[in-house]
Amino acid sequence: MVAATRTAELHPSHEATSAHDNYLTHAHGWKSWIFSLDHKRIGIMYLCAILLSLLLGGVFALVIRIHLWAPEGALVSNPTYNNFFTLHGAVMIFLFIIPGIPAALGNFVLPMQLGAKDLAFPRLNLLSFYLYSIGAVLFIIVLAVGGLDTGWTLYPPYSLEGTRGLGVLLALTATFIVGFSSILTGLNFMATVHSMRPKGMGWFDMPLFLWALFATGIIQVVATPVLGITVALGFLERMFHLGIFMPEYGGDPVLFQHFFWFYSHPAVYVMILPAMGIVSEVVSVFSRKAIFGYRFIAMSSIAIAVVGFLVWGHHMFTSGQSKWxxxxxxxxxFFVAVPSAIKVFNWLATMYKGDIRLKTPMVYVLGFFALFGVGGLTGIFLGSLATDVALHDTYFVVAHFHFVMVGSVLTAFLAGLHYWWPKITGKMYDERWARIAAILVMVGFFITFLPQFLSGLQGMPRRYATYLPVFKPLHQLSTIGAIVLASGMFLDAWVLWVSLRRGKQAPANPWGAASLEWATPSPPTHHNFEQTPPITGPYNYDVLEEVSEEAGWVRNDGWNP
Amino acid sequence: MHRLILAAAPGWLPPRASEGAEKVDSIFMLILGITTAFFVIILVAATYFTIRYRARKWTAPQPSPSHHLKLELVWSIIPTILLVAIFGVSTKAWLASADAQTAEAATTVYVTGQQWQWKFEYQGGKRSDELHLLLNEPVDLVLSSPDVLHSFYVPAFRIKQDVVPGRFTRLHVTPTEAGTFPVFCAEYCGNDHSIMQTQVVIHPDLASYDAWKNEKIDESVPLVKVGEMLYQKNCLSCHSLDGTRKVGPTFKGLWGSSQTMEGGEVVTVDENFVRESIVEPKKRVAQGYPPAMPPQSLGEREMQGIIEYIRSVK
Structure with a gap:
């Protein structure tokens, strides 16, 4: 289908549509935000909180990388370094990556992709946000009361020693509370997908982002309670010496590791599944091709969610657990690798014979293929027993999980943010500078983490404040990369800031996407839709025609916002 | 077969000094080969499609099927087969070393990981801070910890074993290369986790090993020299000689000075205080310093040597 240009009179001009009452102008004052039950406003509040967490965790990361410029440590003392890597991990994982895509972008997009007015339980959604905020504030208080130096994994006996102050108790409490936020979000998403699909949208007519959020919801609801139980037991052990995890009271520290990873391994899929959902949307829209092998992708999300529960023990290959x-x-x-491989091939096949536009989200997604490729494939070295015993707890592992959790999840998050940005804010951003920022982020990422595979292979253990001089060149390369990565992030923050201040008005459907969130004005009205749009299929691009670059795309069945 | 793969291994793999190390490296290279092939396929396809199907004013998507069961089954089943194959090869190699764990070696070395150093005790009463082994002689390492989790990691052996308080864990190793190789703690264990390093010394023959085992500090070495040797080995990383602040107080000007302890007590640094600080370091800790020093067991002459040495550092 060739992009057809029509005369402007046939369609209301985009300035006219922008004058409508939208969810941002619907009510005023700070109370209209913090008591809002509107999934879009809650999504925005999440987005702000999550971006602040990303900034905090990112500053910690920079301190770590600059400190490691010199083998004897360039910046801080060993105990201070230990605080920094602990809080970097805790903030990034609990406050940024786990809630990042589902709670911020998912919250905003999920009801609209269903053509619905809100989530199934709007009040529960607001409660989730409150819980998240309370947990985040507690993590900040941990900083104020002397920090935390246990590693984000909180392994006893070290983490529960009797001489510790308030820090670890607060961190356990914060984790418990943030966990509930995650459970309630997952529950809400599952209920919404189950009960609020419009007439004509069967399970296999949903956008794949919804399949991804649904699979994520399963993990959040089933796995997160185990984290809650684990940190609660840790709390009780510290207070009352029950003898669960601490050998001095008759407990077993390895038991904690089992409990912890029973949650924290599936949590990796809480991060990566929504990221894969975004990739599925973006690759299809910007190739103007229906997603290839829809059912395989949808089912592989569920397969990852299920098999992801059964692999936690690979974090403990060297713990002394039994041979079998x-x-x-x-x-x-090894089996959890198969569905991920299927997805990658299906995305590539989607691009085949497409009409590929290299807009910012697509640039991030192309980077995602390379980053997730490295991250996923290096996982095989760590799943394999013979090689893992050598590589376990070295920088090889650090590089691997950063490729998966940052390289893949962060780039997909940024792809999603730039993809839905016009819908969320009603503004376009500068494509050229956004693409430059994307390339800086990804190049910086490779320079930071590729050398870490090498140093890990040569024996560099993780969580070291100081190191043998032989690793110095690789560490310095890593630090340079981190600075490039950070400058890319700041450039992108600038691009988005400028877009907010004086970005061009966004049309309802700037990318020519077929899913329903684009069948409402940008930004959406308070109720999203006056009536549910007719369902034409999430990847059916035949019903869309491009009016112009500024006016975006319209449906040719006459139904337009 | 695996020797052939190893020949292709690049120089950036660390030295190999144990029986299982070659096998581990050959499996590493095998996985590297397979994963690189897949990575290249992904990159080439993504790059080619992006260039070939890049949108232009006059282009439009061309028709192509949106699913193809056979193709999808192919790219589901081929990776599955390869993954199962890698699992098989790797597990077989790992099992060989795991089964060796149950074999009783002639020699046992007790390894203690404690915050933040390694201690080795040999049958016959010898103790050391470095692990001494004999080439081609299998040895059982029995690991334990009095405080928190540690992990005994020798990159040259390609092995790692967590040291878990409250239980013993074991490693069975046959060194295959004489030389000195680094030992790390790989499980985070607190403040000075990163200085919890030592070396494994693999003696080329029994004569060299016995010479080490029977080595006593020569009676003719003056006390201050004994002290200096001990300092170089054990104290250097935390106590400076030039007044620099490290983990512990500097030795410069320490002797005979008055020092404030945690809790406010003021002590004079004399023979008995130095002995107490070595045997029971956590009893009285200098103000403003972490209680980081592990207790040491020294012979009487070594103790005298340390005292004489601290006295000499002005």
């Missing part, structure tokens, strides 16, 4: 436990967990770990 190691073998079984290794075997299952």
């Amino acid at each position: 436990t190691n073998i079984i967990f290794s075997f299952l770990t």
Whole structure:
């Protein structure tokens, strides 16, 4: 289908549509925000909180990387360094990556992709945000009361020693509370997808982002309670010496590791599944091709969610667990790689014979293929017993999980942010500078983390405040990369800031996407839709025609916002 | 077969000094080969499609099927087969070393990981801060910890074993290369986790090993020299000689000075205080310093040597 240009009179000009009453102008004052039940406003509040967390965790990361410029440590003392890497991990994982895509972007987009007015339980949604905020504030208080130096993994006996102050108790409480926020969000999403699909939208007519959020919801609801139980037990052990995890009271520290990873491994899929959902949307829209192998992608999300529960033991190959436990967990770990491989091939096949536009979201997604490729494939070295025993707890692992959790999830988050930005804010951003920022972020990322595979392979253990001089060149390369990565992020923040201040008005459908969130004005009205738009299929591009670059795309069945 | 793969291994792999290390490296190279092939496929396809199907004013998407069961089954099943194959090869190699764990070696070394150093005790009463092994002689390492989790990691052996308080864990190693290789703690264990490093010394023959085992500090070495040797080995990383503040107080001007302890007590640094600080370092800790020093067991002459040495650092 060739982009057809029509005369402007046939369609209301985009200035006229922008004058409508939208969710941002619907009510005023700070109370209209913090008591809002509107999923879009809650999504915005999440987005702000999550971006602040990203900034905080990012500053910690820079301190770490600059400190490691010199083998004896360039910046801080060893105990201070330990605080920085602990809080970097805790803030990034609990406050940024886990809630990042689902709670901020998912909250905004999910009801609209269903053509619905809100989530199934709007009040529960606001409660989730409050819980998240309370947890985040507690993490900030941890900083104020002397920090935390246990590693984000909180392994006892070190984390529960009797001489510790308030920090660890606060961190356990914060984790518990943030966990509930995650559970309630997952529950809300599952209920919404189950009960609020419009007439004509069966399970297999949903956008794949919804499949991804649904699968994520399963993990959040089933796994997160185990984290809650684990940190609650840790709390009780510290206060009352129950003898669960601490050997001095008759407990077993390895038991904690089992409990912890029973949640924290599936949590990796809480991060990556929504990221994959965004990639599915973006690659299809910017190739103007229906997604290839829809059912395989949808089912592979569910398969990842299910198999992801059965592989936690691979975090403990060197803990002294039994031979057969190691073998079984290794075997299952290999199987979780299959659905991920299927997705990658299907995305590539989607691009085949497409009409590929390299807008910012697509640039991020192309980077995602390379980053997730490295991250996923290096996982095989760690799932394999013989090589893991050598590589475990080295920088090889650090590089691997940063490729998966940052390289893949962060780039997908940024792809999603730039993809839905016109819908969320009603503004366009500068494509050229946004693309430059995207390339800086990804190049910086490769320079930061590729050398870490090498240093890990040569034996550099993780969580070291000081190191043998032989690793110095690789560490310095990493630090340079981190600075490039950070400058890319700041450039992008600038691009988005400028867009907010004086960006061009965004049309309802700037990218020519077929899912329903684009069948409402940008920004959407308070109720999203006056009536549910007719369902034409999430990847059916035949019903869309381009009016012009500024006016975006319209549906040719006459139904337009 | 695996020797052939190893020949292709680049120089950036660390030295190999144990029986299992070659096997581990050959599996590493095998996985590297397979994963690189897949990575190249992904990159080439993404790049080619992006260039070939880049949108222009006059272009439009061309028709192509939106699913193809056979194709999808192919790219589901081929990776599955390869993954199962890698699992098989890797597990077989790992099992060989795991089964060796149950074999009783002639020699046992007790390894203690404690905040923040390694201690080795050999049958016959010898103790050391570095692990001494004999080439081609299998040895059982029995690991334990009095405080928190540690992990005994020797990159040259390609092995790692967590040291878990409250239980013993074991490693069975046969060194295959004489030399000195680094030992790290790989499980985060607190403030000075990153200085919890030592070396494994692999003696080329029994004569060299016995010479080490029977080595006593020569009676003719003056006390201050004994002290200096001990300082170089054990104290250097935390106590400076030039007044620099490290983990612990500097030795410069320490002797005979008055020092304030945590809790406010003021002590004079004399023979008995130095002995107490070595045997029971956590009893009285200098104000403003972490209680980081692990207790040491020294012979009487070594103790005298340290005292003499601290006295000499002006």
